[in-house]
Amino acid sequence: MIREEFRVLLVDASNGRGKIVLLDGRNEVAGGSGLAALLYNKYGQPELDWDDPSQPLIFAIGPLTGYFPLMSKTVFAFKSGYHNEYTESHAGGRLALSLRFSDLDGLVIRGCADRQSCLSISAHSLELQDVEFMAGMDSESTGRLIRRMHKKGSGHRSILRIGPAGEAGLAMACVNVDTFRHFGRMGGGAALGAKNIKAIIIHGDSDFTIPAGKAYPRLYKDVYARVTATDMMRKYHNLGTPANLEKLNAISSLPWENLRKTSDSAIAGITGKVFADEALLKNGACSGCPVGCIHVGFIREKMARDNRYHFHQVSYDYEPIFALGTMLGVVKPFDILRILDEMEKSCLDAMSGGVALAWAAEATEKGFISRKETLVDLRFGDGKGFREAARYLGRGGNEFYRLLGQGTLKAAAVYGGEEFGCVLGQEMAGYATGELFFAAQTLGFRHSHLDTGAYGYDQKVSEKDVGKAVDFLINDEPARVFLTSMVACLFARSVYKEDLLAECLESVGFSTLAGQVGETAEHIRRLRWQVRAKTGFKPENFSIPKRFYNIRTWKGQVDADYLDSLKNEYGRRIVELM
Template sequence: MSGYMGAFLKVNLSEKSIKKEPLKRDLTEKFIGGKGFAAKILFDEVKANIDPLSPENLLLFMTGPLTGTKCPSTRIAIVTKSPLTNAFNDSYVGGFIGPELKFAGYDGLIIKGRGENPVLLYIKDEDVDILNAGNLWGKNNFETERHIKKIYGKDHRVACIGRAGEKLVKYASINTEYYRQAGRGGVGAVMGSKNLKAIVIKGSNKVEVDNPELLDKSSKKVLERLRSSEWSKTLTKTGTATSVPFSSSNSLLPTRNFQSGTFEEAEKISGEHAKENLWDKNEACFNCPIACGHIGRVRSGEFSGSEVGGPEYETCAMLGSNCGLSDLNALAHINMLCDDLGLDTISTGNVIAFAMECYERGILSTHDLDGIDAKWGDPTAMIALITKIAEREGIGNLLAEGVKRASKAIGGGSEKFAMHVKGLEMPGWGVRGAPSMGLHYATCTSGASHERAWMIGYDLGFTNAPDGRKLERYSIADKADVVKYVQDLNSMRDSLVLCDFVFSAIDTSLCLQLLNAVTGFNLSEEEYTRTGERIWNLTKCFNLREGLDKKDDSLPSRLFDEPLPAGEAKGRKIDRKEFELALSNYYGVRGWDENGVPTKEKLIELGIDFNL
């Protein structure tokens, strides 16, 4: 099959078994790769209601048909049942590990079970082994990767966990290439629950494509668009953090636990400021001309010498403004600390801001916080909390559970400002100034993820609806069809598996041309978008089977009850009645019933062959 290596690598750590499983053509045609493959495998092979941290859960590393080809910037999907949400969870990371897995001869890696002791999974083409990793257990990410590359060589690609993953922090990340993370939903905790410290990959194969000439032509078009795109040029120069002032000026920047959408010192944590004071060089993913990654070092002050990849926009928002922190050097050091320990910077910033607000309101005392004076913007307090979270020490043991569980345990009204959807902490884009982003967060099957559908451009008027109509910024009920459209389209992006930034520079017809050139499927545009819809519906079915329902398709109370206190969207909040109407409209355009359950007719239409 062109575009595919024709096999999955299945590893059971409990049984110490390794086998190569043929890739079925029907799976490729109906689910494409990446997220699509993972959704089908997770639904078929993970029993309902299992503990996500049990050996029975699967940890999936899935590539797509474009991975490892001339098409620029392909990633890897890391998918599991989340310990944070008990729902479908897909997290993505760039770098080189996705292409390397394909070069080793595999379209995906399926991991089950639990090692009796800490283990390392070594993959070099057909040579696959489960090795003892006792000497690595207890080390953090940077030291782990350095140690592995010293032994196996710098040309080997590594995915590993730090102390947070070992300690099963429910929002632990998986690290690769030192500065790249699959962060969301606790994928690192699932890896830690399997006693799997690291995966090491080296491949020597090539990806065969159906139409090399068409792929060359299509890839050149992609490169031309990327090189002419002003956004791509901006990413190269000042990275995603360039959006911090923009977000603040539009009342979208989470500030002090989402109490506000504007941060008075946004410029101090911007990409422009980082470019002048922090960054030394750019870093690119496999075959990508953008090089949006930035590597730097703190040059002065208390944190001098700290090396960091980033900080990216989400880190600036969640560990910066959301915690009231405007010191870029401190932010860079904290970013480095989270990456090394293996903590998702989005969830970590959300959790710390929650603790700070509890402290501000007198719900938590200094005694409750193990002596930490958790004032807004205090890097010393943040570092202390992060260290305790990663080690699950004292208050860190509770905060390691995420804001949903922590707020239930703490009480005192803190549930009203626990900023999560389905248990997944909200990212760095507020919604009172962009309501359709709120509808997406509420309906997203993985919880509050900005990457599954970034709706900001539609709300701010940069992008019209697919039918050409102009959308009013603060409306929500009339945007249900647009939210569905973007979610389905991005499901295809995440199945190909394409980088967000490459995807944003090209259109559906060019994506389809790339897919058909690589695979020879000759899908029509209608079949392409219908496949994305099929994949989204399957993840919804997984969640319904796990017990999630309509009540989980909602937003934190703060967003309904508290208007923004300042900025361009001052006085704005999400209207509950309009939100309920928007949710009803969304279920309608999806072909689901009034409770958000896909109808039998919709499942048949999509070729999903089971009943709920």
């Protein structure tokens, strides 16, 4: 029997107590992104700072989670330490299925624990454990100890944890989800750290009912065939997203050395094929996904304590290779993986961390900072130096790194060099495709390349029509928002069109929602922007550094007037929505 109400667990981290509440709104907000906005409207404190104990941390899944392939993501919503506004981060792993197997649509955490704590949630119990002995512990060691403490249910269990970056309150701190996935951007790790939550375990130790009759299993087989028979398997499973490196480099859209150039022949050393041939250990998948896009590489280290070699597994994809490879001028796969391993241990977002270190390297070259601040020599191409710097950055090693960990432009405001900080709302994603992407990421809801299809638009459209380009952004957003309310992996957006989503919802019993997908998508889109506006969002608060005006793409030199017009018009249209 499908339950129309949302079943949400409210947890008070100050005393470890919780209660279940049932909330209406399924047909208005669906779940995921929509449910998160609904919950922040109800429990959030928009006028208070991001780290106030009363601010909620919200985890939400969708109505199709567990029922169909690639409905495998979870939305994590919170007020971000990066800009003190409402935001979202999305992650895969086992978490979504674990919440479904715990009979939860959402989890809301308020209050603050007295000491470092681990929150353990099962279908029938809730426990807040004192883990003060884990304070300062890296992600790898924390995960190992948590698994020893909670040995049962490893198949369904999901483990979230933070590292030193989250404990230090760095705005680049991420949350590790089941080792190989992350709530990566906008400082989710700091949000957990502010509540003294070192780890969360969702045991997923219950079950849920599959719809009766022939319609659901028939549709499931059809959807499964679509996602495995299309090019998704080839594109995302084989080489995976690192295949994009060569393609973007070929069209002068790949950031190199802090975006001083957009193409380089050195790409030959770090293509997706090179990574697969030299460093790929295995593929993995999120629960409920048959594609298997997780690429797990390895590094081998000789340990001083026993003089023996140890292997580390490190998951990689396009974004960390851009941020810790081309952006830093590092062109050896194992050098990149070693830098990434340091960021994984401290739970620092690899994209933000890499872009920040690229700024630091150029700032060093130009004399804005020196070894006094960086503690190591930083030079483009020096993998060893960047690895040491990553360790300092992830742990807030000195005043400079603590400031840099709050955001590149915050450090640049003190030391100089704002004009070459590669920040579009947050440290840029790896697509130097042109004006529409730069404007869209600057003002996008999550400051994410997946907020819109702008990077694809830039690669296909050469004309400079502001109205047409912004219409594309506005018209593209509702369908993406509805997918993140399901919560689907956006890799599946070519399969899960509106008609199929309606059919899927109908098959599991959400008939009303199935009949109003378009209207609900638009409502969720507006609701999210309205919630963010309450926390202070204004388009004029976000600027585009000069570096983005000084590059060339396949279309030629970036057009400054066109870029400014796009940003202004997109901002105006967002305000209209709000």
